[in-house]
Amino acid sequence: xxxxxxxxxxxxxxxxxxxxxxxxxxxxxxxxxxxxxxxxxxxxxxxxxxxxxxxxxxxxxxxxxxxxxxxxxxxxxx
Amino acid sequence: xxxxxxxxxxxxxxxxxxxxxxxxxxxxxxxxxxxxxxxxxxxxxxxxxxxxxxxxxxxxxxxxxxxxxxxxxxxxxxxxxxxxxxxxxxxxxxxxxxxxxxxxxxxxxxxxxxxxxxxxxxxxxxxxxxxxxxxxxxxxxxxxxxxxxxxxxxxxxxxxxxxxxxxxxxxxxxxxxxxxxxxxxxxxxxxxxxxxxxxxxxxxxxxxxxxxxxxxxxxxxxxxxxxxxxxxxxxxxxxxxxxxxxxxxxxxxxxxxxxxxxxx
Numbered sequence: 001x002x003x004x005x006x007x008x009x010x011x012x013x014x015x016x017x018x019x020x021x022x023x024x025x026x027x028x029x030x031x032x033x034x035x036x037x038x039x040x041x042x043x044x045x046x047x048x049x050x051x052x053x054x055x056x057x058x059x060x061x062x063x064x065x066x067x068x069x070x071x072x073x074x075x076x077x078x
Numbered sequence: 079x080x081x082x083x084x085x086x087x088x089x090x091x092x093x094x095x096x097x098x099x100x101x102x103x104x105x106x107x108x109x110x111x112x113x114x115x116x117x118x119x120x121x122x123x124x125x126x127x128x129x130x131x132x133x134x135x136x137x138x139x140x141x142x143x144x145x146x147x148x149x150x151x152x153x154x155x156x157x158x159x160x161x162x163x164x165x166x167x168x169x170x171x172x173x174x175x176x177x178x179x180x181x182x183x184x185x186x187x188x189x190x191x192x193x194x195x196x197x198x199x200x201x202x203x204x205x206x207x208x209x210x211x212x213x214x215x216x217x218x219x220x221x222x223x224x225x226x227x228x229x230x231x232x233x234x235x236x237x238x239x240x241x242x243x244x245x246x247x248x249x250x251x252x253x254x255x256x257x258x259x260x261x262x263x264x265x266x267x268x269x270x271x272x273x274x275x276x277x278x279x280x281x282x283x284x285x286x287x288x289x290x291x292x293x294x295x296x297x298x299x300x301x302x303x304x305x306x307x308x309x310x311x312x313x314x315x316x317x318x319x320x321x322x323x324x325x326x327x328x329x330x331x332x333x334x335x336x337x338x339x340x341x342x
Contacts, residue, residue: 004138006160006177007111008211008253012282017314020260020279022296026334027264029297030246035237040098042244047218048093048206057221061095064225073107073209073250074093075180 039065048074091115091206092214100247102328106290106303107250110210111160113177118188120170121198129172132194133162136187145186157182171202211252219243247328248300251292255282257313257322258294259301264334267293267302271338272323275316285310291322300328 033041048057054074062070091114096104120129136159144152160177167173176184185201192199207214219227223243231239259267263277273293285291285306293301304322306313313321 004158004160006113008208009160010253010284012255012284014258014280015283015310015314016280017278018260018280020296022261026261027295027297027299030248030299031241033246035240038241038246039244041100041247042097043100043103043247043250044095044097044219044224044244045212045217046093046095046224047214047220048090049221050088050090054089054093057093058095060221061097061224064221064228065097067097069098069101071096071101071104072093073096073104073110074089074206075108075112075209 039067046072089204089206091204092209092212092218093206094209094212094250096247096250097244099328099330100250102326103247103250103300103303105326106254106292107210107212109180109290110253111177111179111208112182112206113175113208113213114184115165115173115175115205115207116184116188116201117203118172118174118191118199119202120172120195121192121200123170124195124197126164126167128195129167130164132191133164133174135194136162136191140187140190142183142186142190145183145189148183150181155181159187172199175207177208211249217243217245248294248298251294251300251303254290254292254303255285255306256292256294257281257285257304257306258296261295261334262337264295264301264329265331265336266338267324268327268329268331268333270324270327272320273304275313275319275321278313278321281310281313283310285313290325293322293324295334299333302327302329 054072058070058072139156139158142157143154144150158179163175165173188199188201227239258280259277286309289306291304291306302324303326304324306322
């Protein structure tokens with residue numbers, strides 16, 4: 001019987017094609033975003049409780065944090 | 079007035095929740111592998127060794143027909159099971175851990191295990207312990223934590239409270255192979271252009287054509303999700319031509335300066 005390794009077990013390394021510098025005037029490292037931007041591009045590793053559906057839980061998060069949009073990346077199956 | 083929910087409300091555990099602009103990244107997580115801990119209820123007593131042996135048969139590629147109540151068309155499909163590990167059993171309850179490809183129905187897996195055992199079985203309880211890079215024992219927060227920290231932040235204005243439980247959307251792309259590009263190529267991609275070879279600075283090894291790749295800036299910001307057109311080796315050698323087709327733009331336009339010629 002064949003064993004397939006999980007994709008989270010795959011190790012990759014970086015190959016360099018060219019060198020260039022990045023201009024500090026544009027963009028930010030993800031951790032250095034302003035709080036507003038940080039939340040706008042944020043994702044929460046949420047522990048879903050039993051009972052409500054994923055959809056309902058996401059709607060709660062949206063309401064608690066008073067956001068315009070929120071979505072979940074759990075699964076549609078199970 | 080509750081609509082029939084697609085996901086199973088009984089399932090608990092890891093549910094990465096994307097805020098605002100980060101919702102664009104969800105596709106990458108839906109396609110990521112999952113890990114579950116499952117309580118399976120057998121319909122009669124079966125010796126432990128036999129259960130272990132049968133679980134072992136589910137390693138590798140399996141055929142699965144989605145269950146009656148499913149969110150996809152019910153046709154036979156194949157799914158990869160990375161591992162199924164027996165943990166413990168108590169009477170007719172069997173606890174096991176399974177790592178699987180996206181789209182594997184654990185409810186159906188339990189049913190099928192029951193069929194092979196001959197006694198029948200069903201899924202009793204399910205906890206998701208991993209969605210791609212998001213795992214149970216790293217920074218998992220409850221709804222209570224979220225509402226408490228948010229309220230505390232409103233009182234104290236201490237940003238670190240929010241930064242502690244919200245992570246940047248780039249975290250979701252940790253396991254996706256990446257291509258890092260020049261500043262000058264960023265805004266073109268934000269406008270939907272495809273990535274050409276001269277824009278590439280560095281990239282992960284073992285990218286194959288048709289793989290989903292994430293395009294990053296040198297500062298580590300996600301620009302887009304793309305489909306690779308050629309392999310890592312080819313991209314390293316190319317000096318012109320397209321290397322990745324943009325599928326989902328993640329960064330808003332205008333963050334980096336517009337540097338391409340022509341147009342307006």
